[in-house]
Amino acid sequence: MLLRRLERQPHTFGQAGKLTPSDIHTIDAIGLEGTMLMSELASRLGVTKGAITQLIDKLQAKALVTRSPHPQDSRSSIVSLTELGKEAYVAHEAMHLAYYEQLRTQLSEQEIEVFEKSIDILNTVLHDMLNH
Amino acid sequence: MLLRRLERQPHTFGQAGKLTPSDIHTIDAIGLEGTMLMSELASRLGVTKGAITQLIDKLQAKALVTRSPHPQDSRSSIVSLTELGKEAYVAHEAMHLAYYEQLRTQLSEQEIEVFEKSIDILNTVLHDMLNH
């Protein structure tokens, strides 16, 4: 229920202004890899390519990402972060780290290991769930 | 990312046909308590009362819930599950149990305790997150 609510609420990251969860997940994926193709983003985020076009249009309008042509394949476009986009990415990473630290203060090292193992299992369970 | 995707995908529960995540969360809340007021549902699910009116209208049209007048307060309406609604509730509970069992086969009793403790902590962390 909490995650549901969180995943609807925009949040401010650095100078980039308010970003929706979809926005920041997109920026996160790009930032993690450096650059991304539209189709890679679609499969990574689990949405259609049409959705990615719209998302990237929006982020480009906000000057958070840029599209550049692929040198070998002129159908593809390479998406990367602008300086402003990188700032949002870093701010988001910092936030994650802060929450991870908060977890670490309340759990021992062994407990964290168990937690991570549990999350892995949960991950496969949820994956099964998605594929019915 | 997985949870995001799961929380968009409808799923079949018993004879009730396809239910969206919002549908099944609503049914779950009612089933857990037996009956619920509209306003209780709104705060439990973290949405506006307008959203609840629309949700319950939809579930009522599908014959999954009923509205009945509150004996003392004629502004309120008491929402409860029909037999079909209860069937969906039970099917959903069974699904949860099945996934919990799947976790249990892969974790020791102590590990489950640690996992539950971790989830509690994560819960408060996410709660903080929501309140900025």
Added chain:
DNA sequence: GGATTACGTTTAGTTACTAAACTAAAAATG
């Protein structure tokens, strides 16, 4: 070199909400 596949875009439609105005009933005030 023509058919097929893949990349990205466009468009129209859907879903799941919110915000705000509203009705009516209950509770508080004085």
Added chain:
DNA sequence: CATTTTTAGTTTAGTAACTAAACGTAATCC
């Protein structure tokens, strides 16, 4: 007890974040 205020739920119009399907264009595959 009359009046103001609060509370419960509904209605309506608008929005965000998608999807599905058709499209244009470029690459790949016998």
